[in-house]
Amino acid sequence: MLGVCYYPEHWDETRWETDARRMRELGISFVRIGEFAWSRLEPRRGEFDFAWLDRAMDILHAAGLKIVLGTPTATPPKWLVDEHPDIIPYDEQGRPRGFGSRRHYTFSSETWWTESARIVEIVAERYGHHPGLVGWQTDNEYGCHDTTVSWGPEDLKGFKSWLRLRYQSTDQLNEAWGSVFWSMELKSFDEVALPNLTVTEPNPATRLDFWRFHSDQVAAYDKMQCEIIRKHSPERWITHNFMGFVSDFDHFKVGDNLDLASWDSYPIGFVEKFPFSEVERNRWAETSHPDIAPYHHDLYRAVGKGRFWVMEQQPGPVNWAPWNPVPKPGMVRLWTWEALAHGADVVSYFRWRQATFAQEQMHAGLNLAGLDELSPGGLEAQRVAGELAALGPLPVTQQASVALVFDYQSYWTTMIQPQGKDFRYEELCFRWYEGLRRLGLDVDFVRPGASLDGYALVVVPCMTEVTEEARAALEAATGTVLIGARTGSRDRNFVIPSNLPPGPLGYATGNRVIQVSTLRPGLSDKVSGAIAGAGIRWRETLEASGEVLARFHNGDPALTKKGNILYLACWADEALLGSLLSLAAEKAKLETLPVPDYIRIRRRGDLTFAFNYGTENWALPAGSKPVLGGGVLEPQAVAVWRH
Amino acid sequence: MLGVCYYPEHWDETRWETDARRMRELGISFVRIGEFAWSRLEPRRGEFDFAWLDRAMDILHAAGLKIVLGTPTATPPKWLVDEHPDIIPYDEQGRPRGFGSRRHYTFSSETWWTESARIVEIVAERYGHHPGLVGWQTDNEYGCHDTTVSWGPEDLKGFKSWLRLRYQSTDQLNEAWGSVFWSMELKSFDEVALPNLTVTEPNPATRLDFWRFHSDQVAAYDKMQCEIIRKHSPERWITHNFMGFVSDFDHFKVGDNLDLASWDSYPIGFVEKFPFSEVERNRWAETSHPDIAPYHHDLYRAVGKGRFWVMEQQPGPVNWAPWNPVPKPGMVRLWTWEALAHGADVVSYFRWRQATFAQEQMHAGLNLAGLDELSPGGLEAQRVAGELAALGPLPVTQQASVALVFDYQSYWTTMIQPQGKDFRYEELCFRWYEGLRRLGLDVDFVRPGASLDGYALVVVPCMTEVTEEARAALEAATGTVLIGARTGSRDRNFVIPSNLPPGPLGYATGNRVIQVSTLRPGLSDKVSGAIAGAGIRWRETLEASGEVLARFHNGDPALTKKGNILYLACWADEALLGSLLSLAAEKAKLETLPVPDYIRIRRRGDLTFAFNYGTENWALPAGSKPVLGGGVLEPQAVAVWRH
């Protein structure tokens, strides 16, 4: 199903009916509105104006559109910020981040919680039973623009309270943090300081707790909104629209509050954000890399416990990346089908019509700037709508054969203490995911500690802290389990395990990490044996009691095996990673379908989808009978067949 | 004629007579003094010491030198800053920019206007009728060191007042800015905030107004000084010495206050400042790029309504660039002749003698550091003086055949919203200028909206807002008009025109811009047809109703023609730009004289000048009879002949 994001407040009221009608004509079923409209709903404290939104919702509903309403908390109005400056967040340099764009609040401000609860309650109460309303979106893109963590006085206050609860006494805090090092011991929680602007690096344990504190706050804040909404609008579902490549808070915990997850898919902008090489950035500039959107689809399907939407789908060039190329013809259609292939319920485009003013005026819409005229992207959406109608309802998404265990805390831990400047957790997971999909495999993301039942292959690119639940789940897994370096390298207090890494997995893997080398770009260590390639960036010296399947140039173990558990002692370069994942798939007895780097395959129910991100044709597997597309998959084309 | 900048206050009084005598012996006619001397003129509030300046001016005058006196407002003394800290400017990071160098004031401070008026009046009154005085310089290098825009409390106060005048009501302001987007609506002018340090980018319309506000202030501040000077010194002309590659305020508006423009020509330092490639930077390191000084000569001739000086000419290595090479032998002479060829009345060297102390002690002068001994640059100046005397008075500068419409606001607009990170307005204009001069053409800079009568060719590299006057002037032009991409892309409120870009020029060009792609370095789109090369950086999708002269690889229009108006739909790479300008010159029926990249030609009256920036000889056009130099133009040489 298709949807669209719409801002009635941006356009003259006389245009609303036409807009609604044209949406329906295009084949759109859902419309999301309202998430930035606070200053129109409450222009001054206590002065409300709902008339316009009443009319807008009535018109949309009358046209047959199903409405998703956003709470407007991402954009507190100026009068509120002036009344309560404690709402304002601070950057890591200690500067207030002022009014004038969006997300100018810190989750630590108590005033902010009060004010958020107030406006959410008012909106939920008024519209909770509107006949056009089918669901809610809380806030907008938590964490976007680096807004999870804030470094101001309210944050310090909140952090102290959080620490008091976590540690009860400063003795326990000092013990947990190892404060004796450099005389950092505290005698009272009042002495706690923000872990920024220190002379040299602050205690990594403090920084991790500061990150956890903020992550916890996001989940709790979202829960507060959800509870209010559920009270006043019990029949409607709730989602939040997550962002791409934002890992500053634990999305799984926010997902626990929600009925379904959604995310905002800007595949081309993300090419500039992810640490690709310049060669890759040029190559994928006008299509995006073929795993960027899928990676997030699979991640947010997990966050949504199986249900997810794309709430905002890029429909053409955007405005916020360093460069913003027009997507190649066909890509808007391709991305839409791809989201559906990965299990999306709805793909909703951002936005109906390009704005002519303010920050996002260079962001394409389904209609040209200010006009009632479909843009190139709008025409592609129209085509998908027709194809979707022809194909009929899509089957249910099944469990994949491969699980990738994804752990937000490992991102925080390795950002806090990279040890090698280019150790980036997100990049690592992305590359493993890419490697699996190059083998034609479907992948599920799994939360640490969740059951791994039914997976033929489980991969853990890195999991710095292995909790008791995570250990148990991994040891209970019956498939092949592949564990990456740096796993189990810290306990919950950011302390090296007393049996050395991989700590709780020492027994299961048969390994002990004696020392770690981080290698600057240009340095590598050759690996040979059952797999071949090179270790780069991170390379462990292992004492292995199990089988050694591959070794570094000096004979040190590079890949070990004990039972069904493989352990890799380095960051793998491209060759080594390919070799490793092939071996793992083989051990897991998985049937693979290796594809060129510009082709991707994905199954949903009895349908197989193929997508071409490249510049060359690709022949479908022999015998495929396409229900969409032809036997030859042209550049930017989509094919679907029953398997 | 030649001049020099002199600081009597830097040297023992006993040396002044010798200095004045040696200036005259060298062939110098003009001497600029006084622009940094506030602390010597008024050591403490209300305590004045004019005796030294009286003596210095008398000595210079007695030696036959004509004096240009600077108002000392670029360097408020410490006692004044301590008395009135509100004078201090703030950087975009919100930090005060303290005392200890120069230009430590914000144009927004009311105290600063009062104090400036006071000192200017005192100085103008005392020296306004001095027999040696021929002219005034206001302040020094407005905008240098990023001092046009300031981000402090005084600036916010001034901005609010400026907005009140511009918009009268916040309803109108909200409408103009599109504040409804992201709930940025204001209910009172007191709610206006500085558009910096926001969470993500601030409203571009707000930023543009903030820039306009500061630009207006520079012009008004300068006007205030001019009015005081004219009251007390009605017979003398007034100038200001502008800087190179500073476009933060509208120089044309300041020029309106002045009798003539002047600028400070540091061709070598500017090589490091302009976004050249490393290859170009190395190539031109010791000569400068052959268009840097000419570009500014032609610009400031326009700002000065036909009259300009070089107030500060680099006479050797300077001190302020990342690297400061000694210019190749001959370059000081070449630059001097070149300025005259472009119409300068006077070329004045900075400075008479290298200082031995303080910030600029590594900046060469005509004399060695602290000594009465000509430097290598001093010897070249001496040679020019002799040649000038031999050649006799130079003819009057005539209107060129080509007009380049230069628009400061387009610089601000594209800096605020680059959309592609490397879209730099100054670079664009510079490359078009370079391309025209590679064809041997003379170029006039023209202010947007000014008459284009008499120009065979008019080029508009980019003009984001096309005012009614600018539209009328372009449509009235009878020559060939070449318009670059992004022109007419915004209205005065930073809003996309309702007929899409190029907005007011939609009819005249026959075009409508449907979407825009910005391309990262490495990406390009091939263009072929009447011109050939590639589009880079910025590429529009055009609907064209006129003739299409060239197309992109997919057939989209790249160059269109309707009547006498050409429109280019991209940023042109070097090949495309050369091809384009040749075509335009041909259509304009201009006779061209293509030159190698190290040779430049310029005409003044019946004289043609040639300059060699390279390492190879160049033969003068057949039949040229040089009145200066020979038939073969050697590296770093100058030739002049009558055409």
Add this chain to the structure above:
Amino acid sequence: MLGVCYYPEHWDETRWETDARRMRELGISFVRIGEFAWSRLEPRRGEFDFAWLDRAMDILHAAGLKIVLGTPTATPPKWLVDEHPDIIPYDEQGRPRGFGSRRHYTFSSETWWTESARIVEIVAERYGHHPGLVGWQTDNEYGCHDTTVSWGPEDLKGFKSWLRLRYQSTDQLNEAWGSVFWSMELKSFDEVALPNLTVTEPNPATRLDFWRFHSDQVAAYDKMQCEIIRKHSPERWITHNFMGFVSDFDHFKVGDNLDLASWDSYPIGFVEKFPFSEVERNRWAETSHPDIAPYHHDLYRAVGKGRFWVMEQQPGPVNWAPWNPVPKPGMVRLWTWEALAHGADVVSYFRWRQATFAQEQMHAGLNLAGLDELSPGGLEAQRVAGELAALGPLPVTQQASVALVFDYQSYWTTMIQPQGKDFRYEELCFRWYEGLRRLGLDVDFVRPGASLDGYALVVVPCMTEVTEEARAALEAATGTVLIGARTGSRDRNFVIPSNLPPGPLGYATGNRVIQVSTLRPGLSDKVSGAIAGAGIRWRETLEASGEVLARFHNGDPALTKKGNILYLACWADEALLGSLLSLAAEKAKLETLPVPDYIRIRRRGDLTFAFNYGTENWALPAGSKPVLGGGVLEPQAVAVWRH
């Protein structure tokens, strides 16, 4: 002799005896403790707990270890910082540098002096006569993490006082600084401002005085600690552990307070800190560059007036560089022997056991993290201990044949006014040192103005201010004296000498510097004659009255000779530097032993040591009879023979 750094407070008391015993078993004689333990010694103001340290020292002593006790001033506890926030330093951006790591104090705070004196007195009094105590360490790594210079209110206060003493009157200050330039004149010392955050660069003379002020403070602060210690512990020696590549204060002046110098040798981390090319960084990533440790050994031998220790020797990978590779096998042993070859009395490893918590948990120790089990580095230390015992006492270190005059102020001066962005004084000295050692020569560092008696060759890479003492020492030198460019370019007030550079050495060298060109990377000027290669970065135009041994491409003098003094007029590229030093050695009649870039030689008494940093074997000079190692020096091996 070997030592180790130990933190009893990091480990359970029950482990101390085992630790002490195992230290002795390894062959360790010295143990440094206590330098970060303030919060354990004084948990709250006035509440002391010495019991644990009493016990620890008794146990170490009982095991036969000699104790070095550090004063704990590098880590003031939180209660003290909260009580006296004026202790906190400020960065150059004007931000306080908060509690939470170490060195969070400014030398300018009077409170800090009082508190430091208090804790040093208490500790010195209690332990000054402990039978296990042999020496003291003041504080820890002065200047590390950029903590010499601070930019806060206390610093401004202190700076004003320092200026009052230096200049007595503002007239003299204004004269010295050339404040007349840009109206920077001050009428009272109260008007002095910090020389940061100015609009453009501040007066270099002010900045130099600000740097001198801080450098003086470090020496005075250290002296204060030494005087207190000597009062209470008169029989023990005192040292300070200096850092590598920290030149913000004059180490010679601190050395005047001490009985011996020591330094902290992290050869691999420093590879990332020094401005090597990427090729060099990759090449030496796992061994370090073969001159990094030796350069500091020779420097600190001079600072310690002939006596020095390595107080902290890297025993494996560290944690603080951008990448932290494991050193190649053999390197820990090699570095240890190398330090001894250069005259170290003791090499003390940092640290006994890898910490499991806090900032340095990824820093290797002699034992694995948290365990009683030797790490790979620990095993190498054990091997050295055995070899040392076998070889017996090492001979006394003799004076070298070559003196390198090293001047901290030249570092400050050229940082303040690089003129060419890549003019780095430390790099220059390092490259000259490297060039000398590539000829197999031993080098002594010498303080400016110190006697140069007995040196066959004296090199002065650069000495911006040549004091009367320095001039006299150079002119009195009987060996060959080689002086580099930029020497004598400023007087004590940062003013260009009235006879132009090299100022006081104008007569002795026969030279006068007319102008200076700084060359961007990619530009160079060919030199030929008695030496060959190219000048890069800095190139002077010289008037030479002596002999010209080599010339630039245009005939300007590049190398001159007058009497025994050679003067080089540029920064030499690698070829030119090699050629120059060979010529100088030849003129000095020194016997050289050119070695490949991965081999180094060093003599101590009658022993010659050789070290292999490379990947290829090297044959010892014919006839060498190794007392350690074989006739073929393998990669990472050490050889010692009697000459």
